[in-house]
Amino acid sequence: MDEQAELNPPRRGPGRPRKVRPAEAAPVASPVVAPVDPLAPLVTDRRGAGKILGVSVSTIKRLEKSDPDFPRAFAVGAHRDKRLIEDIRGYALKKARVAAESGAA
Template identity: 55%
Template sequence: MPLDTLPDATQEPLKRGPGRPRKQRPASPEPAPVDTEPRVISIDRRVVKAVTGKSISTIKRLEKSDPDWPTPFAIGGHARNNYLLRDIEAYLLKKAADAQAAALAGPQPERGTRTNQSRPAKAKATETA
């Protein structure tokens, strides 16, 4: 095809023939009403383990030590190892937001290491004879 016959950006694009007709979709029925009521889903530690990726022993430790961790509850008088899924999701979202805020704040010194500012300067002992 010679260059002088190519369509220019200022010209209208080449039009195609009618081709195969498109399938006509039937009119859709009324959309189903959206359930705005929050669902309450109770999960046990095994499901919490799968959702969070933490071991059951870590989940037990978080129950005792982390004040942000959701409080477990009992169903039927058995051990308190059930949670609401939305509470676990809220915990994970809060931790993710805290981590993002810490990342935006700048680098933090590694845990267990001291910086020069936190260590008092030692006076060098010099022997004078």
């Protein structure tokens, strides 16, 4: 009976046939850097800074007090807890560069 099942595949019942999709080509990586999204946020708060750096809000608060290189907050309206996202990324790159230089020495 298994031989018959292999020779005669089961038929589908009445209804809509399956779509046959053509094989898609792999996307080609563009050498051009995508432009910056003009609607992307420029500032973030402690929670956003923690997400960018991969740490908790309490670690961000500790860095504010103890690390003089950590980007300072500024006021946007009534909220004083905003930082430029570019400054936070620059801080992370600076710390990574210092760690790489001290580890290589």
